[in-house]
Amino acid sequence: MQPTPKTEQELLMRANALAGMTLGELAQIANITVPPDLRRDKGWVGQLLEWHLGASAGSKPVPDFADLGIELKTIPVGYHGRPLETTFVCVAPLIGLHGLCWENSHIRHKLARVLWIPVEGERDIPLAERHVGSPLLWSPSAEEEQQLRQDWEELMDMIVLGQVEQITARHGEVLQLRPKAANSKALTEAYGANGQPIKTLPRGFYLKTHFTAGLLEKYFIL
Incomplete structure (x- = not known):
C-alpha cells in the first residue's frame, strides 16, 4: 500500500499518473493477482486503485x-x-430516522468531494487489459446538490411512511434506492405501513447512470 497522500494535489497527481495504464500493469506493481472476471470480485478494481492511491479508510464508514x-x-x-x-x-x-435531514445525512457527507476514476468496463475486454482513465475531482454544484437532495428527501419520506417495499429503481430522478445484500437471508429492520417493525432487505443509495454520465460529459467534454 502506498503512503496516504497529504494533500488534494498529491492525490490528484497520483491519480493522473495511473491514467492510461492497464489493470494488469497496476496489479503487477502491487503484486496483486488479477481475477478471471469481476463476478465474485466486484470490489477488486476499487481495491487495486485504493492500494496505488494510498486510501486509508478500509471498511470504516468514513471517506x-x-x-x-x-x-x-x-x-x-x-x-x-x-x-x-x-x-x-x-x-x-x-430506522432511527428522527432528526435526520439532508444536511447531516451520511450520503451528503459521502458525496461532498469525490475522486472519480473511469475504467474501461466492456465485458469483451479481458480484465487485465482494461485501461484506467483520467481522474476527476468533483464536488456537487448547487444544482446537482439540489437534485440529489430532492430525491433523497422523497425516498426518505417513503421510508418513514413505511413504504420501503413500494420503492422501485424508477423512483428518483438522479438517485435510486434498491436492495443491497449478499443474499436474501440478510434481513434488516424497517418500518411497516402502520409504523410496526418489519424485516426487509438492506437498501443502498445508487447514482443513476445519466447523472454520472452528465458529470463525465461536463468535465471531459466527450
Missing part, C-alpha cells in the same frame, strides 16, 4: 481519504465513455 474528506469512486465506462452501471454510494438508514 476513503479520511484526512482529505475525499471519497474514491471507480466508474466502469463503455466504448463511448458512458457509464455502464449505477454507482453505489452508501447503505440507506431504514
Whole structure:
C-alpha cells in the first residue's frame, strides 16, 4: 500500500499518473493477482486503485481519504465513455430516522468531494487489459446538490411512511434506492405501513447512470 497522500494535489497527481495504464500493469506493481472476471470480485478494481492511491479508510464508514474528506469512486465506462452501471454510494438508514435531514445525512457527507476514476468496463475486454482513465475531482454544484437532495428527501419520506417495499429503481430522478445484500437471508429492520417493525432487505443509495454520465460529459467534454 502506498503512503496516504497529504494533500488534494498529491492525490490528484497520483491519480493522473495511473491514467492510461492497464489493470494488469497496476496489479503487477502491487503484486496483486488479477481475477478471471469481476463476478465474485466486484470490489477488486476499487481495491487495486485504493492500494496505488494510498486510501486509508478500509471498511470504516468514513471517506476513503479520511484526512482529505475525499471519497474514491471507480466508474466502469463503455466504448463511448458512458457509464455502464449505477454507482453505489452508501447503505440507506431504514430506522432511527428522527432528526435526520439532508444536511447531516451520511450520503451528503459521502458525496461532498469525490475522486472519480473511469475504467474501461466492456465485458469483451479481458480484465487485465482494461485501461484506467483520467481522474476527476468533483464536488456537487448547487444544482446537482439540489437534485440529489430532492430525491433523497422523497425516498426518505417513503421510508418513514413505511413504504420501503413500494420503492422501485424508477423512483428518483438522479438517485435510486434498491436492495443491497449478499443474499436474501440478510434481513434488516424497517418500518411497516402502520409504523410496526418489519424485516426487509438492506437498501443502498445508487447514482443513476445519466447523472454520472452528465458529470463525465461536463468535465471531459466527450
